[in-house]
Amino acid sequence: MNWIKPFIGLLPLLLIGSPLLHAAPFIPKSDQQILETLPTDSPPPRYSNSDSFLSSASTASPEQTSQLLERAYLQGDPRALGQARAQLDQIKDPDVETLMLRARALQADHKFSEAKAQLKQILSKDPAHADALLTLSSLLVVQGQFEEAISYCTKLDDASLRVYQLACMAQVQSMTGQLTQAKQTLNGLANLAPGLDASTARWIYLIQADAALRSKDVALATQVFSVMDTQTVPALMARADWLLKQGDYEKTRLLLQDHTDKDALLLKLITAQIQLGDPNAQQNLGLMKERIDVWKIREENAHMREQATYALLANQINPALQLARENWQQQRETADIVIYATAAIKAGSKKDIELLRQFMTDTQFEYPALERNLRLGKISRSSKETPS
Template sequence: MAARPSARQSPLRGVPADGQVATRRRFGGVSRTLLMLAWLPGLALAQTRAPYIPARADVVLQHVPPTTDPRVRHFEQLRAEFVRHPHDTQRAVALAQSYIDYARSTGDARFLGRAMAVIEPWMKGPSPPIPVALVHATVQQSRHFFDASRKELGAILARDPGNAQAWLTLATVEMVQGDMDAANRACVKLANSGGDFMGIVCTASLRSLTGRAGQAQALLGLVEDPGPKAPPEVRAWVEGLLADNAIRLGNPALAEQHFKQALQWTPGDNFLLADYADFLLDEQRPRDVIALLQGDSASDTSFLRQVYAEAALGLPQAKADAAAMAARFAAMDARGSHVFQREQAGFALHVQHDAPRALALAQQNWTVQRAPQDVRIYLEAALAANQPAAAAPVLDYLQQTHLRDPAIDPLAARLRGQSVAQATSGARP
């Protein structure tokens, strides 16, 4: 029912020259990129409005992360160190990266804003230190400012051509935006600078997106066990890639096996939970979605999947929760945030049953990202709106990339058939 999140991003940061997986924490990336909130474009406009004053003292303004969370304790420790040494670039980067990690694992984009604030003094200079610039490019990528991120990554690589993290991030940006030739070049550079592990995973991801899921499966099998030094985030990342690829192979049992294994390594990962929830929705298992995401309604990505599951089950709370989700999307629009256009298109189509609006949102989203999930919602909306001609750019893209997916293939076939039928009907005297 719902489109799965966008191209899965590597949690690697700092891979040694011998290709062994580093034990440092992850840096995250695109996309499964469902990030938002106040620091996004539109904040300046919001700041010109009158301050909001709650009518009652018991109104909840914001949920703050619990200090019992080890991730929170980690960045609080790093923040204390940074406060004592505010001009230390290394400490600033460590703190900013910890904020990015937290934003990615929870879906709370406020912490991306914090990361930007930490590195801002260094970004004001004519040539920011490369680690600082890489943090900035990563945040830009997460905000779906792909052109800006690509430009910054190019500048980093001009200064440091062997920067494996920059090549990996660039490869991911190119895949999400559908430039597979550029992604392939980045993967080659990554293999040369980052070692076999990173090169294999990058190449496997690319092949999975270009109709060669069987080859991707064989390649990912070579790195499914990344070694005893690999942190849980890396293991979960590989298992997630295997799950996505198994779906493209039409093997849901294998996909579920990999999803469960990934969640054993990182039980609370926000985007992994959303990915698995979408798989369960496709498998017509909405009750399992409710059980999986119970208690995680603070996350927009999780709450959206709960709404889908409630609607599928006809639960009493479905209407109220759908209204709450609509209000969340309206708040994003008011802030000028368009990071969730794919998800908003899916909500408009599958919950609000507004096919024209869903198609318009999918078309806007297509100008920014072209992952398989973006392909799917675009085709679904075009079919529902009975506008097969509108799907021409996506059908051309499928022909160019040779992407194959059990959910996408029948949609594309139906739209091609409708286009032919309409053309034939229009040609008759």
């Protein structure tokens, strides 16, 4: 089933959030105003003018659009996402494949309700559409709707999709009180990973990395990072999260010092630099503020996790808590609960702390170090929690 590969290539986007810069166009007030920050490894411009771009967009194939979305995710290239959206906008009578691509683009813009509507439209016509089932399940995981998410995993009953069904279920189980069982399943899938395509293997490894982080499983982390790539943004984020959790700030700095063009990675780099007393931390905080100022001009709301993290790093505790609260209404992944919990504890907000503890109780979300911090109302030194 060839359609499953481009989907799996984008699936981790639903697990850890997008580090992209993206928004509706706006009119700059001066030639010096920052419009966008592009990755340093971005390819040269493909179009000389708007006519050549529109001509190319109108003739683009679904495969080309899918490749652009995958590049946007894996490399943090905002131009690729913009090009994919422009191509999709040219299609006036979308088929199922186009609806799937639109759902992914909407998710990348954090337009979760619209993305779910597209996916449910597909499933109303074809209840067994595996691509839609997997995408919808992962989107529901992002929002913390775990019971509904696993119901879509179980509908993947085709024998040829067994790997995807198991990974889908393990993803949910790892966040709902079955972390040990999920790690066992994932270990079995990881043994198969070398024979799978790179995107599917990366998806399995990223779920394992999240499980290792929350359970402080050094052996699992060592195993995962020995096989996971070191070039893509999702893999770098997972590695940086683990290193920060262990207090390996120097290794984090070395890992990310050439990735200041990617927002989520820049914030993790700043976290390490602050811990190391690196004077470059203030310069990078200024760089991050410039980007946030652009988001505010554009009236964006798709970067609240990043804004909350910046506010914490800049010691703006109350604004950080408000942003983390707003982000919590959209996303409830591991990174979202960490940033919200950190802001709530630092602000001494008992109401928010209790809300998070209740969420962990209700869902059986396993993260012992974080639960301990919430219970004590303080960030223990041994947990080495960071806001990134």
